[in-house]
Amino acid sequence: MVIREQLYVGGRWVGSDSTETLTAINPATEQPLGVVPQASAEDVTRAIMAAREAFDDGPWPGMKPSERSRVLMRMAEVMRRRQAELVDLDVAEVGRARMLAESVFVDVPIEHFEDMAERVLLSFEFDEPMLPYETPLGVGQGVVRREPYGVASIITPYNAPFFLAAFKLAPALAAGCTTVLMPSPHTPLSAFLVAEIAEEAGLPPGVFNVVTGTPAAGELLTSHPAVDIVSFTGSDTVGRKIVKQAADTLKKVVLELGGKSANIVCEDADLTKVIPDVVMNFTVNCGQGCSMLTRTLVHESIHDDLVAGLKKAMDHVRIGDPADPTVTMGPLISAAQRDKVETLIRAGLDEGAQLAYGGGRPTHLPKGFFVEPTVFVGVENSMTIAQREFFGPVTVVIPFRDDDEAVRLANDSDFGLGGGVWSGDPTRAYRIGGRIRAGMVSLNGGTGGLSPHGPFGGYKASGIGREWGKWGLSEFLQHKSLVWPMASG
Structure with missing residues (x-):
């Protein structure tokens, strides 16, 4: 003490x-x-x-x-x-x-x-x-x-x-x-x-x-x-x-x-690189980070492949005592924050979204303010879970048809802190990234869009x-x- x-x-x-x-x-x-x-x-x-x-x-x-x-x-x-x-x-x-x-x-x-x-x-x-x-x-x-x-x-x-x-x-x-x-x-x-x-x-x-x-x-x-x-x-x-x-x-x-930043995954992206980045963006620090990319926007042609990959990757997220050097995700800060996250998860279900993974508390951890990493599918961008900041280990997966729709969905938010774009064509990623109204945009995983030699901050309600x-x-x-x-x- x-x-x-x-x-x-x-x-x-x-x-x-x-x-x-x-x-x-x-x-x-x-x-x-x-x-x-x-x-x-x-x-x-x-x-x-x-x-x-x-x-x-x-x-x-x-x-x-x-x-x-x-x-x-x-x-x-x-x-x-x-x-x-x-x-x-x-x-x-x-x-x-x-x-x-x-x-x-x-x-x-x-x-x-x-x-x-x-x-x-x-x-x-x-x-x-x-x-x-x-x-x-x-x-x-x-x-x-x-x-x-x-x-x-x-x-x-x-x-x-x-x-x-x-x-x-x-x-x-x-x-x-x-x-x-x-x-x-x-x-x-x-x-x-x-x-x-x-x-x-x-x-x-x-x-x-x-x-x-x-x-x-x-x-x-x-x-x-x-x-x-x-x-x-x-x-x-x-x-x-x-x-x-x-x-x-x-x-x-x-x-x-705050932020409710979008991670755009184009159909030509390398999912072996995308999936670890998506997982990191909602499980690091148990999702308690303003610049995390917690809206995963994926081209409709690879939606199911991405979700299957996320579910498989979730099995490798180790939740537990943060002092253990092998643990990758610890607890939320308080019981009140856990209650807030769980309330938003219930709101997502009430609005018709479906759980692809998680949504509850880990049963092997009776003590501590833990929540399972959670993946939602069947999400409309207008839903509460796509607009409100969870500050918890939750991502929502939303399909798009083309680049214009991806940009529209990414910008359809009160926030504008971060963003991400994944594409096998760097020029395409650069072009899409330039259209996102956010202060920091990561292209193909580039340092999470954060550099100590660049400015940190956002548009709109992000600051x-x-x-x-x-x-x-x-x-x-x-x-x-x-x-x-x-x-x-």
Whole structure:
């Protein structure tokens, strides 16, 4: 049992005003994993004001990029040294399969920190020369300066607490912002490890603060006038609330929200490559991922072959204790999330869809919030199960007649985060991918459509703004024109 009795505010470990606590539950065992403070409104306000003071009066925003780079690299070095701890916590706190925690959800964000510190930050053009211009008053010249936005609220969900905190903190800190991190109440523990890492790396006091609490306390992070920018990852429902909460102070919001992304499988695709990709896209992390391709659109001529291949592949998905290195799929985060997924499965059956595989709970796992990987067929794109985000291990298989219908079905969604296209003709895949209204499209399995050197984000209800690389850094910067008369002669 991990007991955290203090919050991290202003570079110090401080007690909470509140005597209330939050208990993190191991979703594989249903046993308590840790206890953290449930921050009060006063606690959150103190964290915000510590970040405000650090931005207005501290050294961080005025440091040279090379100086901030050195501190971020020290943070990455400490992360590397404590990588095993981060993996163990990710497995226990999220219920993530160990093999996935090791290879992706801990290693990749550390690489992102390193890349942000060494490549992106040191090559970024903070002062861009402005073309000379002529007015009746004379000829002018100048620069466009990119400056840190200010105090940033970082709010992360339960499905990737360390991963998403790192992908938000690296650009925010690189830009020169000061930050307050609030993790999901389901997965609060990794945030304290990040605070220890920041402290050891020598991040100046107040530049990084951690508060843990409920959404009620978190509303201050989105509405307080001392906050300049909010970066949130979570559901579109909460994202809409955050936009309203931020509106009174007209603060900037960066939102990475939900998805119901389509994976288009053309008749000339290689099913031996397609099927593992389809399985991965709804079973990884028990389907709890916003960018997963959970609508499988397949040409009608190979529909039955694909479904038969999926059913066979499902028998090789090993469900169980995520700490077991041979397990490939762990549990959902909570009983409430399991109930939501099961309710949507029943809705699919009520609307006339059929189960090709799964749909229940694994009988060999009496403890833990487990659901079987589930494949629906006989699905219309208008059905609830084709439009609502499950955030669980469920895919729907929908046939199409030609490329135009595939694109129409893919775009017939409130969301637009990701997409995929499989075809034996790369030119055809590229052409179809260009017609999908989504922020990231994978062609023939290309890194899942995700590259740390490209922007992460979506269209429509999938969010506002972009993360990762120079695009993520740019979100935490404001633009200022500095102009002066051009010298004559």
